[in-house]
Amino acid sequence: MSEVSDSDLEAYLDESLPAVEMAGIEAALRREAALRERLVTASGRRDAGVHSLGAIWRRHRLSCPSREQFGSYLLGALSEEEADYIRFHLETIGCRYCQANLADLKSQRLEASDEAHGRRRRYFQSSAGMLRR
Numbered sequence: 001m002s003e004v005s006d007s008d009l010e011a012y013l014d015e016s017l018p019a020v021e022m023a024g025i026e027a028a029l030r031r032e033a034a035l036r037e038r039l040v041t042a043s044g045r046r047d048a049g050v051h052s053l054g055a056i057w058r059r060h061r062l063s064c065p066s067r068e069q070f071g072s073y074l075l076g077a078l079s080e081e082e083a084d085y086i087r088f089h090l091e092t093i094g095c096r097y098c099q100a101n102l103a104d105l106k107s108q109r110l111e112a113s114d115e116a117h118g119r120r121r122r123y124f125q126s127s128a129g130m131l132r133r
Contacts, residue, residue: 004028004035009042010055018094064095070102074109 004025011017012025029036046055057063065073065086072078073086089095090102 004038006038006042007054009039010046011058012039013043013046014058016058016061016095016097018096061097063089063093064098065089067101067105070098070105074102074105 008017008021008025012022015022017025029039045051051059069078069082069086073083076083078086090099
């Protein structure tokens with residue numbers, strides 16, 4: 001039988017583990033009937049409203065930085081301590097939710113930059129004939 005803890009099963013249900021760990025637990029669930037029973041029990045506890053402090057903390061992502069903090073992180077406007085925590089959360093903890101959130105902000109920033117560049121180019125092209133020599 002695999003060494004999957006109850007907290008790992010809770011995190012699996014929340015889809016908050018790194019992809020490699022999620023795949024490992026899924027493979028173990030396919031092999032082991034006892035582990036599937038533990039997962040059903042964990043899911044049943046959640047549906048019945050039985051929660052631990054840790055489960056509430058994970059489910060509501062209380063350790064995850066806000067979207068505004070990620071925006072400030074991208075702009076380099078955070079203190080060194082705050083930026084260190086965000087790096088730790090992303091790289092060491094490997095929070096997929098926050099990694100996706102940061103990737104979304106980066107893509108929006110890139111789209112906005114491309115849009116602004118296109119707008120500047122159009123302004124220049126529309127006023128090129130108005131420039132004096």
